[in-house]
């Protein structure tokens with residue numbers, strides 16, 4: 001399959017729609033001023049073939065896409081014990097909701113809603129320097145240094161009232177072991193990591209290779225663990241649109257409010273698309289269309 005041709009076609013078809021729908025995240029100034037007129041897409045196959053189009057080399061805020069990688073670190077270190085305090089069901093509630101935590105006694109529904117990711121960050125703090133470990137993992141996975149946008153990190157901290165509430169609430173139920181400020185520092189910083197589509201497509205590569213490092217071939221996760229991360233991405237990775245994503249695209253995906261979406265075609269390739277304007281579900285307006293076009297053009301889907 002000529003993947004470069006496919007990505008070029010998608011870029012050509014979607015570029016005229018830039019500015020035609022969706023809104024850039026506005027809860028912090030550093031995201032609010034990102035131009036919505038950007039679209040990038042990149043992929044890397046299991047054989048190491050790469051293809052990219054549009055603004056694929058422009059760094060953007062990976063936001064909640066970071067939850068895939070923090071989960072990876074926690075699963076690798078803790079195995080099954082991670083699930084003692086975190087569920088694995090779609091939430092059906094907004095990603096920053098407090099309501100479910102009350103009825104479910106401080107156990108977050110899954111690791112991709114904010115409460116779940118904060119609980120994962122707490123596990124990473126217990127294990128060491130979560131922030132440094134995450135940056136090191138991402139840099140190793142894409143073979144290039146990855147860094148945090150400090151302005152975004154500071155703004156996340158300055159405006160993170162709901163996340164602070166979630167952390168306090170879980171602490172009250174005994175879900176978190178560590179000091180809330182330290183846990184939130186990991187969470188806010190992971191949201192502020194900046195990467196390009198090309199870097200993310202490479203970094204996620206272990207998810208289409210039974211857990212093997214995309215460049216070195218060494219195990220990042222076991223194949224069973226990688227399968228589970230993919231399952232969680234498919235069922236919980238795209239906010240309240242996971243059912244619609246499965247229906248229309250049929251790939252494990254994780255999105256972020258920076259406008260990125262990472263997708264996995266198991267045994268074939270990993271793909272990252274970015275366009276900052278978000279639809280009403282908080283997923284990239286054009287990113288979602290790009291993934292649908294990709295699946296239509298290639299027939300690559302898990303279903």
Ligand code: GLU
Nearest residue numbers: 063064114191256257258
């Ligand atoms: N950083 C934001 C938050 O924690 C959004 C994360 C996201 O869903 O991409 O509220």
